[in-house]
Amino acid sequence: MGTVVDAAKKEANGSSLTEKKVTVVFVLGGPGSGKGTQCANIVQHFGYTHLSAGDLLRAEIKSGSENGTMIQNMIKEGKIVPSEVTIKLLQRAMQENSNDKFLIDGFPRNEENRAAFESVTGIEPEFVLFFDCSEEEMVRRILNRNQGREDDNIETIRKRFKVYMESSLPVIEYYKSKGKVHRINAEKSIEEVFEAVKAVFTPSIEKVAA
Numbered sequence: 474m475g476t477v478v479d480a481a482k483k484e485a486n487g488s489s490l491t492e493k494k495v496t497v498v499f500v501l502g503g504p505g506s507g508k509g510t511q512c513a514n515i516v517q518h519f520g521y522t523h524l525s526a527g528d529l530l531r532a533e534i535k536s537g538s539e540n541g542t543m544i545q546n547m548i549k550e551g552k553i554v555p556s557e558v559t560i561k562l563l564q565r566a567m568q569e570n571s572n573d574k575f576l577i578d579g580f581p582r583n584e585e586n587r588a589a590f591e592s593v594t595g596i597e598p599e600f601v602l603f604f605d606c607s608e609e610e611m612v613r614r615i616l617n618r619n620q621g622r623e624d625d626n627i628e629t630i631r632k633r634f635k636v637y638m639e640s641s642l643p644v645i646e647y648y649k650s651k652g653k654v655h656r657i658n659a660e661k662s663i664e665e666v667f668e669a670v671k672a673v674f675t676p677s678i679e680k681v682a683a
């Protein structure tokens with residue numbers, strides 16, 4: 474852990490991230506629970522910038538980076554890419570963006586992701602949105618997605634679920650113990666889910682006025 478954190482800390486030093494105060498919301502939930510779909514809605518209504526860790530990793534593969542083959546293999550196997558790699562991509566994306574409000578989708582995925590991000594960036598999430606959905610519904614959604622993702626096949630989907638249960642749910646439990654989790658019933662329609670999401674982002678004073 475020491476070297477991962479030290480290397481990434483070096484990168485953070487002197488960066489605009491260390492100077493500007495950013496608000497971060499982690500968007501978590503199982504594969505296919507609707508994280509990306511709802512993030513697009515939140516961007517439209519609440520002015521956040523959406524950073525999907527999975528999208529950043531897929532872009533890194535496409536860019537021909539030296540880590541590309543390793544990332545591609547990890548994604549095909551449903552495994553979690555080393556935190557050092559993903560955190561660098563997230564830091565760079567936040568530094569290059571003038572916004573100060575970010576939705577970080579699909580991260581942290583395990584305890585190593587969580588601890589390294591907090592240690593390297595010094596950022597604690599404002600809160601965590603947790604999209605809770607049954608495995609049956611998530612599988613149905615992924616198999617209907619048709620975005621040409623190499624990990625949207627039943628063999629990899631099963632592996633992603635195993636990783637989610639064993640490594641990602643404990644991170645959600647950690648934030649729950651800190652009172653930071655807003656659980657959303659993600660089983661409903663896209664519109665109904667967004668109604669529940671809106672309630673989380675709308676300040677209580679506006680709810681009273683409405």
Ligand SMILES: Nc1ncnc2c1ncn2[C@@H]1O[C@H](COP(=O)(O)OP(=O)(O)OP(=O)(O)O)[C@@H](O)[C@H]1O
Nearest residue numbers: 503504505506507508509510614618661662663666
């Ligand atoms: N509430 C919903 N009801 C029905 N279909 C949905 C709902 N939300 C999203 N979908 C559809 O399910 C698929 C998966 O959604 P999305 O890509 O947003 O999930 P995700 O959580 O980002 O998945 P991943 O972790 O694999 O990136 C998409 O085809 C999307 O259009």
Ligand SMILES: Nc1ccn([C@@H]2O[C@H](COP(=O)(O)O)[C@@H](O)[C@H]2O)c(=O)n1
Nearest residue numbers: 526527547548551552553554579580582
């Ligand atoms: N923190 C993360 C996030 C994602 N990955 C890898 O990318 C795959 C796809 O992620 P989605 O969020 O787009 O579903 C995921 O299965 C992992 O292989 C990661 O390693 N670390």
Ligand SMILES: [Mg+2]
Nearest residue numbers: 508509525527
């Ligand atoms: Mg997604």
